[in-house]
Amino acid sequence: AHEHVHKIAVEVESRAHHVTLRKQFLLLLDLYQFHRLYHGGKLEEALAVITKLQLIPLTQDAISHRITGFKSFSDELRRCIPDILIMVMSILNKMYRSASHHSAGSSFYGGQNKQAQEIRDQAKVVMRIAGMLPYSMPGDTHAQLSLLDAPMRF
Numbered sequence: 001a002h003e004h005v006h007k008i009a010v011e012v013e014s015r016a017h018h019v020t021l022r023k024q025f026l027l028l029l030d031l032y033q034f035h036r037l038y039h040g041g042k043l044e045e046a047l048a049v050i051t052k053l054q055l056i057p058l059t060q061d062a063i064s065h066r067i068t069g070f071k072s073f074s075d076e077l078r079r080c081i082p083d084i085l086i087m088v089m090s091i092l093n094k095m096y097r098s099a100s101h102h103s104a105g106s107s108f109y110g111g112q113n114k115q116a117q118e119i120r121d122q123a124k125v126v127m128r129i130a131g132m133l134p135y136s137m138p139g140d141t142h143a144q145l146s147l148l149d150a151p152m153r154f
Contacts (some may be wrong), residue, residue, distance in 0.1 A: 024074060027053065031080065034087075043091045055081075056088050057129055058122040067132055082141040085130050089148040092123045096152045120152045 030053050037046035050056055057066045070078075099116040130137070130145055 024077075027077070031084075034084075038087050038091065043094055047088065047091050047095075050084070050088055056084060056126060058125055060121075060125060060128075063125060063129055063132070066129060067134070070133060070135070078135050081133065081135065082137045085126060085137075086141065086144050086148070089123060089126050089145050092119050092126065093148045093151065095119050096123070123149050123152050 030049055034046050034049040034053075037043075037049060047058075051058060054062070054066065054069075057063050070081075073081075096116055096119040099113060099119060102113075127145060127149055130142065
């Protein structure tokens with residue numbers, strides 16, 4: 001089924017002559033790939049897609065650029081951002097638990113390993129961006145993000 005969707009998408013994309021429409025279509029295809037990878041359990045690959053798209057920053061220095069760029073998103077894309085934020089935070093949460101679990105016996109005086117710290121830093125960026133977006137998100141979005149972020153804070 002995924003191959004069929006991809007084949008149709010490639011055909012439609014090749015016929016899209018308007019540059020903006022073409023870019024939006026390609027973005028939707030990438031978001032479809034992210035969604036498929038996320039639900040298929042390929043979390044690192046899904047995170048790589050989001051990183052490539054630069055929709056959700058994972059570094060402090062990218063926050064202001066993304067906030068500025070957010071205004072140029074279509075309404076359809078803006079409505080997807082809360083779900084994308086939750087999926088990204090869920091990925092980071094699972095990666096953090098895995099990294100912490102693998103380092104539990106090797107940490108000196110309870111210190112976190114470098115990978116777990118990097119994931120924790122990325123989660124902080126996601127929380128910051130969620131609070132700074134010039135868009136009113138559903139109320140439960142912040143609650144869900146906080147629940148996913150909480151285990152990474154301690």
